[in-house]
Amino acid sequence: xxxxxxxxxxxHRKGRxxxxxxxxxxxxxxxxxxxxxxxDPDPDKNPRLRLAVKEAKSSSVPKDVxxxxxxxxxxxxxxxxxxxxxxxxxxxxxxVIVEAxxxxxxxxxxxxxxxxxxxxxxxxxxxxxxxxxxxKGQVTYPADVGDADTVMMAAIEAGAEDVESAEDGHVIWCAxxxxxxxxxxxxxxxxxxxxxxxxxxxxxxxxxxxxxxxxLMRLIEALEDDDDIQTVTANxxxxxxxxxxxxxx
Numbered sequence: 001x002x003x004x005x006x007x008x009x010x011x012h013r014k015g016r017x018x019x020x021x022x023x024x025x026x027x028x029x030x031x032x033x034x035x036x037x038x039x040d041p042d043p044d045k046n047p048r049l050r051l052a053v054k055e056a057k058s059s060s061v062p063k064d065v066x067x068x069x070x071x072x073x074x075x076x077x078x079x080x081x082x083x084x085x086x087x088x089x090x091x092x093x094x095x096v097i098v099e100a101x102x103x104x105x106x107x108x109x110x111x112x113x114x115x116x117x118x119x120x121x122x123x124x125x126x127x128x129x130x131x132x133x134x135x136k137g138q139v140t141y142p143a144d145v146g147d148a149d150t151v152m153m154a155a156i157e158a159g160a161e162d163v164e165s166a167e168d169g170h171v172i173w174c175a176x177x178x179x180x181x182x183x184x185x186x187x188x189x190x191x192x193x194x195x196x197x198x199x200x201x202x203x204x205x206x207x208x209x210x211x212x213x214x215x216l217m218r219l220i221e222a223l224e225d226d227d228d229i230q231t232v233t234a235n236x237x238x239x240x241x242x243x244x245x246x247x248x249x
Contacts, residue, residue, distance in 0.1 A: 027230050028056040029069040030101055034081050036073035047180035054183070054196050079103045086112050087130055088123040091215035092208060095129035095235045096121065097200050102228040111226055119219035132235055133200040136161075137179030139172040139186055140195045146170075151190070158185035169194070173201065202235030210242050217246070 031052045039046035043053050049070070056066050082105055086098040096116075102108040116123045139160075141151065148165035155163045155172045160182050162173040174182040176198055183196045208216060216236060223232045238246070 023225070023227070024059055025056075025061050025065060026227065028052065028059060028061055029065060030081065031230065032056060032066060032069035033073045034083070034101060036070045041070055041074050051180065051183070051196055051198075054193075058193070058195050084108065085126060085130075086123060087126055087128045088112075088116050088121055089129065090116075090119070090121040090219050090234060090236075092206060092212040094206050094208070094212075094216055095132045095202070096219070096223075097129065097133060097231075097233045098223055098229060099231045100228045101230055104228075108226075108228040111228070112223070115222045115226070116219070119222055120215045121219050129235075132204055133202050133233070135176040136199055136201045137174040137176050137182060138195070138197055138199045138201070139174070139179075139183050139193045141170045141172070141186075141190055141193055143167060143169045145190050154186060154189040155182075157189065158182045160186075199231075200233040202233075205235045205237045207237045207239070208242065210245050213238050213242055213246060 032049065035046060035049040035052045039049060041049070043050040053066055053070075056069075081101040081103055084100045084102065084105060086100065086109075088096050088098070090096045098112055100108050100112070113123045143166075145151065146154075148163070148170070151165060151170045151172070152163050158172075158174075158181075159178055160172045160174040164171040164173075172182070172186065179196065179198060183193060186193065213236070216234060220232050220234065223229050
């Protein structure tokens with residue numbers, strides 16, 4: 001996933017954060033409403049809702065926005081959203097998974113298909129690239145929470161599968177079905193996480209040169225700009241040299 005953390009850095013440098021922030025609030029609110037509608041409106045009794053609220057808080061979504069999203073679900077005026085996963089290929093054969101929540105499947109499918117084709121990619125059948133990813137729980141902590149050994153011990157105790165520690169922080173991986181339990185155990189040991197969510201973790205990655213990286217960024221940006229799209233994941237790697245060239249644009 002190194003490519004994806006670098007991608008976040010590029011977005012930050014490119015000054016897209018204000019536009020993305022408003023969209024992120026909207027997407028996180030939608031996830032909260034759907035989670036509350038599907039289960040119990042009490043986060044303590046609804047693991048999916050608890051994780052959605054936690055992720056919203058870590059992204060600085062205001063408390064009243066979170067409460068409104070939960071209340072919307074129980075108020076009966078919440079739209080009915082379908083959760084859909086699209087799979088396709090971007091430039092240079094990079095595998096892309098797109099997760100959407102939509103109240104109009106036809107509109108979203110048409111938008112996703114045209115976005116892929118306009119940006120040098122093509123939409124495939126469900127399952128066409130999914131085998132290149134594992135569904136995993138991901139919990140991230142800042143570097144100052146402890147050294148690699150401390151975090152590793154906490155992760156083992158919590159029942160996690162793997163830890164990646166670097167200068168910019170710690171990424172803890174676990175089975176998707178264990179995320180709620182593992183994140184609770186880690187919180188008791190290390191405090192509040194920076195992020196706790198389910199992700200698609202690539203099992204194989206494609207190294208991209210500058211031109212293909214630019215094309216892929218355009219595809220990902222276009223997909224993320226759509227209100228129906230919740231997440232976009234791609235199995236790419238970018239060298240530090242290419243990263244610098246992208247950041248300098």
